[in-house]
Amino acid sequence: MQVLNIFEKLKNSTQEILSDQINYLKLKNAAEDLKSLFNELSELNIDADGFEQSVFLDTGEAIGLKWAGRCVDDLMRTRAFIRGLKRSIDEVKEKTPGKPACVLYCGTGPFATLVVPLITVFTPNELQLVLLEINPVSVESIKKIFKKLGAEDYIIEIHQVDAAKFAIPNSEEIDILVLECMQIALAKEQQVAITHNLYSQLKPEAILIPEEISLHLALVDGRAKMATFDAIVMGDIVYHKNSEPLFVLNKEEVRSNAKAFKQEGISFPKKKTLLPKAFSNNPCMIAITTEIKVYKEDILTIDESSLTAPLRLGHQDEQPNTIGITSQFLVNELPGLEIDFIE
């Protein structure tokens, strides 16, 4: 395909993803088009043998290239991150006119899915990129994609590194840090370790995307949830209730712990959390829910994406005496919450 055609196709998909109106069918087609463009540009078969292999690091797992490439299919996730990133770039441009917004994008995967669409919106005078990725095949793939798009002018540097350990050169230049290296309940992958390492090196006004990720103890009413899928039932049905956050990752948290974590390593305290008050007559699933404020209005709440599905801990049918949990977020080879029930 001609570069001009490719750019037009990329632009059309991007406009659909950025649209304020959500039309699921159009959004799905836009994501499909993006994926086929990425496949063509990268000349990579992400389903080939071996690409499902994770890289295991001492602060968690970096998922295999195959899965990283498939993240684009998580439609509401992809939409929220690209919209949030665009909005943050607009804000930086407004605050510092005439200067490009400098984005540090960590964990590009094979396609740099969250920024490539935005080259149809911003020029290299408006947007500059520092890209980090641990997987060498993904790094080669994104180099090829930017080259074939004639978009190398957007790139300051690409580093093949462990971002949880990386010292950012010229860190004061970075205006925005964006990363999505997570699963539900912030388990297994390295969102927490990477955010702490990278964001703590940036200037105070730097924007963090996602702006906030919070974990909650929740009651989820399975029957009410099923009813939301029933076309006859109109309107929003509340099928879950969250506790106050039991863990929060945002820039305030990173800044307040930065000094101590630099000296002693990342270590969070244990916390006691009671179940939220009953909101339904049905016994409920006891779960950890993940809320993601990507940026400003772009948020992902329960079941809106694979990242915000509830993590089942148990069920009130089986454990009617449970009143809460003690939890501690651990950062090690298998990061996540360590949980004990309270009766």
Ligand SMILES: C[S@@+](CC[C@H](N)C(=O)[O-])C[C@H]1O[C@@H](n2cnc3c(N)ncnc32)[C@H](O)[C@@H]1O
């Ligand atoms: C969930 S995928 C996201 C892919 C893409 N950014 C997207 O949003 O569609 C996470 C990516 O981060 C990379 N990654 C995970 N941990 C990393 C680390 N410590 N340093 C650098 N890259 C890492 C993985 O290799 C993977 O490509």
